Amino acid sequence: MPYDPVLVQPMRDELSRIGVEELTTREAVEAFMEGPGTKLLVINSVCGCAAGQARPGVALALRHTAKPDRVGTVFAGQDLEATERARSYFADYPPSSPSFALLKGEKVVHFVPRHAIEGTPAEAVGLDLVNAFDEHCE
Amino acid sequence: MGTFHQAQGELHGITVVVDTFGARVFVGRCDTVTPEGVVLLDGDVHEETPGGPTKDEWVRKAARVGVWKSFDREVVPAGEVSSIRRLGDVGPG
Numbered sequence: 768m769p770y771d772p773v774l775v776q777p778m779r780d781e782l783s784r785i786g787v788e789e790l791t792t793r794e795a796v797e798a799f800m801e802g803p804g805t806k807l808l809v810i811n812s813v814c815g816c817a818a819g820q821a822r823p824g825v826a827l828a829l830r831h832t833a834k835p836d837r838v839g840t841v842f843a844g845q846d847l848e849a850t851e852r853a854r855s856y857f858a859d860y861p862p863s864s865p866s867f868a869l870l871k872g873e874k875v876v877h878f879v880p881r882h883a884i885e886g887t888p889a890e891a892v893g894l895d896l897v898n899a900f901d902e903h904c905e
Numbered sequence: 906m907g908t909f910h911q912a913q914g915e916l917h918g919i920t921v922v923v924d925t926f927g928a929r930v931f932v933g934r935c936d937t938v939t940p941e942g943v944v945l946l947d948g949d950v951h952e953e954t955p956g957g958p959t960k961d962e963w964v965r966k967a968a969r970v971g972v973w974k975s976f977d978r979e980v981v982p983a984g985e986v987s988s989i990r991r992l993g994d995v996g997p998g
Contacts, residue, residue, distance in 0.1 A: 816918035861971040880971040882920035882992040 769845045770813055778811060779842060781822045785829060788839040793852040796841065800856060803872045804836030805904045807896070808853055811842045812864035817884040821865035824884070824892025833900045835869065869899050876903045920971075920992045921945070922964050925985040928953045930960040932972045932992055933979065942982045943989060949975045968995040 783789050787809060790796045799806065809825055812818040829838065841849040843864035850864075856875070857868045863881035870876065877899035884892055916935040923931040923943050933948020949972035951963040958966070 814918070859970070861973045863971050878970065882968075882971060885919050885993055886991065887993065 769847065772845070775813065775842060775845050778813065778818065778822070779840075782809060782811060782825065782840050785826050786838065787825065787829075788837065790839045790841050790849050790853065791846045793848045796839075796849050796852040799837060799839045800870075800873060802836075805876075806870045807835040807838045808856070808868045808870065809838070809840040810850065810853065810864045810866045810868075811840050812881075813844060814865060814881070816886070817881050818865045820887055820889045820892050821867070821884050823889035824887075824896065825867070827889060827893030828896035828900065831897045831900055833897075833904045835900065835904050867896065869896075869903060871903060916989070916991075922967070922988075922990050922992050922995060923981045923986055924960065924988045925981065926987045927985060928960075929985075930964060931979065931981055932964070932967045933976070935989075936978075938989075940983060942980045943986060945976075945979045945981065947974045947977060948979060949973055950979070964992075964995055968992055 779789060788799065790799055809821070811822070828834070841853045843850050854862050856870065856873055857878060860875070860878050860880065865884060866881050867879040868875050879895060916938065919935050920932065921935045923945065929950055929952050931945055931948055931950045933945030936944040936946050938944070951958070951960060953960050
C-alpha cells in the first residue's frame with residue numbers, strides 16, 4: 768500500500784529541487800532510459816536507515832564536474848509501476864531501496880544497493896557516486 | 906547474546922549477516938534481537954553444501970549486489986547464532 772503522499776512529498780522535493788527528474792509513470796521511465804548517454808537512476812525511499820543519507824549524498828555528488836547526462840528518480844512504495852519498470856533495467860540486481868543505478872545507455876555500470884548506504888554518512892555516499900561519475904561520465 | 910542486546914537499537918532496520926554455528930548463514934533486515942533470537946525481515950538464507958558456494962562466498966556476493974528475498978520474516982534461534990554484522994561492512998572480495 769503506497770505511503771501517504773503528504774508524508775512522501777518532502778522526500779520527493781529534496782531531489783526535485785536539485786534538478787532530479789521525477790519519473791512517476793512507466794512511460795516516463797521508458798522515455799528517460801532512451802538514448803545512449805549516461806543516466807543516474809535513484810530509487811528513492813521512505814526508509815529512515817538509508818534514505819536520509821542517500822538523498823543528501825546525491826545532492827553532494829551532483830555538485831561534481833563530471834556527472835551523468837540525465838538524473839531521474841522513482842519512489843519505491845509510491846510510484847509502483849514506475850519503480851517496477853525502472854528495476855526491469857537492472858533486473859540482475861535484487862530490488863532494494865534506496866539504491867542507485869548508473870547506466871550507460873541501458874547498461875548498468877555502477878550499482879549501489881541499500882545495504883551500502885545504510886549507516887554511511889552522506890559525504891561517503893556522495894563520494895562513491897563521484898568516483899563512479901569520474902570513471903563513467905564526462 | 907549479551908552484546909546483541911546492546912546492539913539491538915543500533916541494528917534495527919539495518920541489513921545484517923547472521924552466521925550460525927552450522928551450515929546456514931542469513932542475510933536480512935534486522936528487526937529485533939531478543940533472548941530468543943534474531944528477527945530478520947525480507948531476507949535470504951544460504952546453506953553450505955559440498956561443491957556449492959561456501960558461506961563466505963555467498964556473503965561476499967550478497968555484499969556486492971544484495972539478496973533476493975526468500976522470506977518475509979525469520980527468527981534465527983539465539984543458540985545457533987555465532988556472529989552478527991552489517992552486510993555493508995563485508996568486503997565484496
